[in-house]
Amino acid sequence: MKSATLAAAFASLIATPALAQGVPYACPVSASHVVANDGLTRSRAAVKSGRIVILAVGSSSIEGVGASSRSLGFVPLLQAGLERRMPGVQVTLINRGIGGETARDTAMRLEAEVTLARPDLVIWQLGTNDVLRDRLTDDILTDFQAGRAVLDRARADVLLIDPQRLPEGTTNPSFRGRNPALGDISTVIDRQAAASGYAVLHRFAAMADWTGLDRGGVGPDDLHLNDWGYACWAEITAEGLADALR
Numbered sequence: 506m507k508s509a510t511l512a513a514a515f516a517s518l519i520a521t522p523a524l525a526q527g528v529p530y531a532c533p534v535s536a537s538h539v540v541a542n543d544g545l546t547r548s549r550a551a552v553k554s555g556r557i558v559i560l561a562v563g564s565s566s567i568e569g570v571g572a573s574s575r576s577l578g579f580v581p582l583l584q585a586g587l588e589r590r591m592p593g594v595q596v597t598l599i600n601r602g603i604g605g606e607t608a609r610d611t612a613m614r615l616e617a618e619v620t621l622a623r624p625d626l627v628i629w630q631l632g633t634n635d636v637l638r639d640r641l642t643d644d645i646l647t648d649f650q651a652g653r654a655v656l657d658r659a660r661a662d663v664l665l666i667d668p669q670r671l672p673e674g675t676t677n678p679s680f681r682g683r684n685p686a687l688g689d690i691s692t693v694i695d696r697q698a699a700a701s702g703y704a705v706l707h708r709f710a711a712m713a714d715w716t717g718l719d720r721g722g723v724g725p726d727d728l729h730l731n732d733w734g735y736a737c738w739a740e741i742t743a744e745g746l747a748d749a750l751r
Contacts, residue, residue, distance in 0.1 A: 532715045532722065532737035539664070539745025540695075544702045548662045551625040552750045556595040560622040560661075562611050563630030566669060566738075567602025571729025579735050579742075586743025591750070599624070607634050608645050612652035619659040627661045632668040632690045636683060642693060649694075653701055663703040664746065667691035670712035672720060675727040704749060711741050 551557040561567050561580050569578020580600040587596045599622050603610070608631045619627065629652065635645045656663050668687040671680045691709040698705035715722045715737055722734025730738065 532711075532718060532733075532741070534737075534740045534744050536745040536748040538707050538711045538741045539704060539749055540698070540707070541704045541749040542699050542702055544704045545626070545662045545664075545749055547660065548626045549750050552591060552594050555593065557597070557626065557750075558622065558624045559596070559598045559626045559628060560601060560618060560624035561598060561628040561630070562601050562615065562618060563628075563666070564602060564606040564611075564634050565604035565729060566633070566735075567600065567628075567630050568604050569600070569602070569735070570604050571724040571726070571731060572735050573732050577732045577735060579730075579739050582736055582739030583742055586739050587747055590743055590747035602630070605634060607638065607640065608632070608648040608652070612648045612655070615652050615655040619655065619661060624659075624661050626664060627656055627659075628664045628666060629656075630666040632694055633687065636668060636686045636690050637679065642690065645690065646693070646697070649697055663698075663701070665694055665698045665703050665705045666742075667694045667705065667707060667709050669723075669730065670709050670721070672723050672727050677727050680727050704746075706742055706745065708738060711738075 548557060561583075565571070566579060569575060569580065572578040575581065578600075580598055580602070584596055584598040587598075588594070601618050601622075611629065611631065615627075631649070632645070668691055670687065671683055673684065675681055688709055691707065695705055695707065697703075712722065715734070718731075718733045718737065720731065722730055722737055724731040724734075
């Protein structure tokens with residue numbers, strides 16, 4: 506199927522509740538991938554008030570690189586998924602992903618971003634580029650703590666998203682054999698989320714179940730997600746987050 510035809514077919518799918526039935530056969534949709542860690546208090550109050558503002562920061566997968574159109578990236582699909590699950594709630598989701606960023610890059614601009622957006626919830630995707638650039642775990646943790654200081658001052662809730670999984674069969678020497686390190690930093694992020702009272706989405710673990718997707722949900726560059734990868738990621742995030750906000 507040509508790319509344009511696939512995009513059109515997929516766009517019609519996500520416009521209806523059929524997505525909730527059409528995606529799980531390829532990637533099981535479960536609320537269990539999101540762990541609240543006793544956080545999300547401000548976000549629950551916002552949902553009860555009828556409106557929530559969410560700021561999404563991170564690198565290319567937040568930006569939506571690899572999707573066949575902007576509307577098929579993670580952030581637009583997450584907004585649609587949350588709106589389906591929380592009828593009557595006005596969901597404002599601001600996309601501030603910048604391709605290529607490390608945890609340090611994101612932490613350095615967090616204060617400006619939260620000052621401008623004044624979000625109830627910040628989604629922070631981190632770790633993938635840090636691992637691919639062979640950054641030390643201690644340096645990543647230092648950057649995380651700098652970002653945490655900003656987020657705690659802003660009194661925003663936080664949902665951390667750990668790295669993606671790369672295709673095991675990749676021939677790209679920059680990506681080959683990286684999954685163990687990506688899994689390790691996912692464990693570090695999980696521990697930091699628990700210690701900080703931040704919610705966390707276990708994306709790396711979830712992607713192990715995406716065997717029914719073309720290329721496991723990853724595009725031809727062996728790095729950025731394809732349309733179905735973004736759809737699955739958005740659905741598991743929406744399912745888990747909406748469940749945690751009820």
